Amino acid sequence: MSKIATVGIVLVSHSAALAEGTAELASQMGGGLVHIVAAGGTDDDGLGTSIAKVRKGLALADSGAGVLVLPDLGSSVLTVRALIAEGGPLPAPLEIADAPFVEGAVAAAVAAATGGDVKAVLSAAEEARHARKL
Amino acid sequence: MPGSCEAVVTLTGDLHARPAASLAIAAARYASSISLLVGDNRADAKSVLSIMGIGATSGQQVRIRATGSDAPDAVAALSEILAQATQVGA
Numbered sequence: 568m569s570k571i572a573t574v575g576i577v578l579v580s581h582s583a584a585l586a587e588g589t590a591e592l593a594s595q596m597g598g599g600l601v602h603i604v605a606a607g608g609t610d611d612d613g614l615g616t617s618i619a620k621v622r623k624g625l626a627l628a629d630s631g632a633g634v635l636v637l638p639d640l641g642s643s644v645l646t647v648r649a650l651i652a653e654g655g656p657l658p659a660p661l662e663i664a665d666a667p668f669v670e671g672a673v674a675a676a677v678a679a680a681t682g683g684d685v686k687a688v689l690s691a692a693e694e695a696r697h698a699r700k701l
Numbered sequence: 702m703p704g705s706c707e708a709v710v711t712l713t714g715d716l717h718a719r720p721a722a723s724l725a726i727a728a729a730r731y732a733s734s735i736s737l738l739v740g741d742n743r744a745d746a747k748s749v750l751s752i753m754g755i756g757a758t759s760g761q762q763v764r765i766r767a768t769g770s771d772a773p774d775a776v777a778a779l780s781e782i783l784a785q786a787t788q789v790g791a
Contacts, residue, residue, distance in 0.1 A: 596722035596749065670750055677722050677749040681729035691748075698750035 574679040574688045575602040575628025575658065578672055579621055579647060580639040583608035589672050597676030604628040616646040629658035633685035635675055636661065637692060639668045660685045670695035706772040709764050710783045716757035720786030725749040727782055733769025735779065746779060
C-alpha cells in the first residue's frame with residue numbers, strides 16, 4: 568500500500584486521547600492511504616497543546632505533498648501559529664483548517680486519499696461545517 | 702450534451718461510515734457529477750459526510766445517478782461498492 572504523495576493531516580487537540588482516537592477513525596476512513604498524525608496534549612501529556620508535539624507531527628505527516636493542520640478548539644490555533652512564527656523547517660504547502668474536528672478530519676482524510684492537493688483537502692475539511700448529520 | 706445514467710441498489714445493511722468512505726473515494730475517480738438518492742434525501746457521492754448524512758438503512762433503495770462523460774462507468778463502480786460494502790460486517 569503506497570503512502571507516497573498524499574497530503575498529510577495533523578490533528579491538534581487539547582487531549583492526546585481525542586487526537587489519537589480521531590486519527591484512528593480518520594485513518595481507517597482514508598483507507599490507510601494517508602498520513603494522519605495525532606498531536607494532542609501538553610509535553611507531559613496533560614490537557615493542553617504543545618508546540619513540540621505539533622512540530623513533530625508536521626514532520627511525520629509530511630510526505631512531500633504538503634500538510635493540513637486541523638485544530639480542535641480556537642486556542643489550538645494559537646499553538647500552531649506560534650510554531651509557524653518560531654520558524655524552522657515546515658512542510659510546504661501548510662494550511663490550517665477552520666472546521667469541526669471529527670467531521671473535518673474524516674472529510675480531509677477521504678479527500679487526501681483521493682489524491683487531492685492541500686487546497687482540495689482544506690476545502691473538504693471546511694465544507695464539513697455545513698454537513699448535517701440529521 | 703453529457704450522458705446521464707442511473708441504477709438502483711437495495712441495501713443489505715446500513716450505510717455506515719466505512720462504506721460511505723469507500724463510495725466517496727471511488728466517486729472521486731470520475732469526472733461525472735454523481736448523486737445518491739434515498740427517498741427525498743440526496744447526497745453528493747463525492748462527499749463522505751453528505752453520504753453519511755442521508756442515513757440510508759438496510760432494505761432501502763438507493764438510486765445512483767451520474768451525469769457526465771463517464772456516467773455509465775461511475776454508476777457501475779458505485780453500484781458494486783454499495784452492494785458489497787453494506788453487507789453485514791462491512
